[in-house]
Amino acid sequence: MLEALSRTQQGVAEELKRTTESGMLPQSLLFSGPKGSSRLTGALDLAFFLTGEESSRSTLRSGRIVYIASRNLEVEANAALSLFERQRNERSRNFLIQTLRKVLLQYHSSVAELYGNRKINVKLRDEEGRGGSLFSNAEAVDAVLMDLEDIESISEKESIEIVSELRSRLVSDFFTLGKKTAGATIDEIRLIQDWLEEGIEEKCVIIENPEDFTEGAKNSMLKMLEEPPKHSHLILLSLHPGRILQTILSRVRRFDFPELNEKTVSSLIGEIFSIYGNYRSFDSFFFEEGTDDEDRNLMKDITESYYRALIEGRMLPLDEENRIFSSLEKLSGYEYFRSLIIGNLEKELAKGGDAKRIRKAWTSLSSAVIRSDTYNMSIRTALDMALREVTNGK
Numbered sequence: 001m002l003e004a005l006s007r008t009q010q011g012v013a014e015e016l017k018r019t020t021e022s023g024m025l026p027q028s029l030l031f032s033g034p035k036g037s038s039r040l041t042g043a044l045d046l047a048f049f050l051t052g053e054e055s056s057r058s059t060l061r062s063g064r065i066v067y068i069a070s071r072n073l074e075v076e077a078n079a080a081l082s083l084f085e086r087q088r089n090e091r092s093r094n095f096l097i098q099t100l101r102k103v104l105l106q107y108h109s110s111v112a113e114l115y116g117n118r119k120i121n122v123k124l125r126d127e128e129g130r131g132g133s134l135f136s137n138a139e140a141v142d143a144v145l146m147d148l149e150d151i152e153s154i155s156e157k158e159s160i161e162i163v164s165e166l167r168s169r170l171v172s173d174f175f176t177l178g179k180k181t182a183g184a185t186i187d188e189i190r191l192i193q194d195w196l197e198e199g200i201e202e203k204c205v206i207i208e209n210p211e212d213f214t215e216g217a218k219n220s221m222l223k224m225l226e227e228p229p230k231h232s233h234l235i236l237l238s239l240h241p242g243r244i245l246q247t248i249l250s251r252v253r254r255f256d257f258p259e260l261n262e263k264t265v266s267s268l269i270g271e272i273f274s275i276y277g278n279y280r281s282f283d284s285f286f287f288e289e290g291t292d293d294e295d296r297n298l299m300k301d302i303t304e305s306y307y308r309a310l311i312e313g314r315m316l317p318l319d320e321e322n323r324i325f326s327s328l329e330k331l332s333g334y335e336y337f338r339s340l341i342i343g344n345l346e347k348e349l350a351k352g353g354d355a356k357r358i359r360k361a362w363t364s365l366s367s368a369v370i371r372s373d374t375y376n377m378s379i380r381t382a383l384d385m386a387l388r389e390v391t392n393g394k
Helices: 010-021 039-050 074-087 090-104 109-115 134-150 156-169 172-176 186-196 215-226 262-273 282-290 293-312 318-331 334-350 355-374 379-392
Strands: 028-032 065-068 119-124 127-133 203-208 232-238 253-256
Touching: 010 039, 010 253, 028 039, 039 065, 039 203, 039 232, 065 186, 074 090, 074 156, 074 172, 074 282, 090 134, 090 262, 109 134, 109 186, 119 134, 127 134, 134 156, 134 172, 186 203, 186 215, 262 282, 282 334, 293 318, 293 334, 293 355, 293 379, 318 379, 334 355, 334 379, 355 379
Parallel strands: 028 232, 028 253, 065 203, 203 232
Antiparallel strands: 119 127
C-alpha cells in the first residue's frame, strides 16, 4: 500500500496508512503542498487501493477513477517519449505508460457526453490532418499503450513506430480535453456526481487545484462534499489551500506534503532513469529531457535576459518582455524558468557577488511570486512585478 508515495514522502505515507488501517479515513481528503511534492503520486496510490485495484497501479488503467487535471502534463509526456526512445528499457516504458495514463484518466465515461464529440486533428505518417474525436484519439493512445505493456523486448524499429504514432496523437488538445481553461466545470462536477451515485463499487475522484475554479464550480463541488455518495472517495490536490473556501476545508481531512529537496529529487531520478545530475525539481528534469537543443537554447537566452534586468534593477523594453513571455508560453516552461532564475542568484551569491543586490533581487522575486499565488495572478504578472520592485527601490 502506498509504495510509490513511500519513496518520496514516507511520513505522509505512514500517516495515511495508520488512518486507513484504523478505519478513520474520511471520504473526502485534501492533499496540500508545493509542485513536485508527490501529491498526485499519493492520490493515485490511495485511489487504486480504495477502489480495490492495486494490481493495476503500475499501469494506471481504471474505470473507477477520474482525474480532473490542472497541471500541464505535456512537458512530462514529451520527456517520457524522449526517455523511452533513447533507453528502450522497462523503466522508461513504465514511465511512458504511467505518464500518458494520467492524462487518460481524464477521459472518463462520466464526462463523455461533454467532450466525446469534440474534434481533434492529428497527423499520422500516412494521413495528413486526420480528423477524429478527442475520445477516439484517446482510445487509440490507450491501444498503443496496451500493446506496449505486452511487448517483452522492444526493438529499435518498434520503438520508432510507437513514438511516431504517439507524438502524432499527443497534440495540445489531448492534454486538456480541448478545454480553454484548466480545472473542473460545473457540468463536469454534476456528471461526475451522477456517476458516483450509480452502482455499489468503490469509486474515486481526484480534483486538482479547486482554489482556481469558478464560483459556480466551487459551489457544485461543495454540494458533492456535503452529501458524498456511498462508496465514493474525493481527493483534492491544492497548491494554495489558504484560497479554498472555508466551507470546503471544513469537510475534508487535510494531509500536508512538504517540499522535496534537490537531493531527494536528483536521487529518485537517478534511481528510476540512471540519469545522474543536480535537479532542483521534476519540472527541471522533464523540461531538459523533453525539449530539443533549439528550445533549450531559447530558454537559456530568455532566462539570461530576464536575470540581467532583475539583478541590474531595470525594466525590460516592451518588445523584449513580450518575446520572453511569448517564448515561455510556447515552451510551457514558467516553473523551469523561475527555478533557473533562482539558481542563477544562488550561483552569483556563492561566487561572492554583490550580496545586497542579489538578496534584493531574490526578495523581490519571492515576494512577487507569493503575492501572485495569494491573489491568483498570472506568473507573468509576478515576474513583471518583481522587476518593478527592484527598479523602484534603486
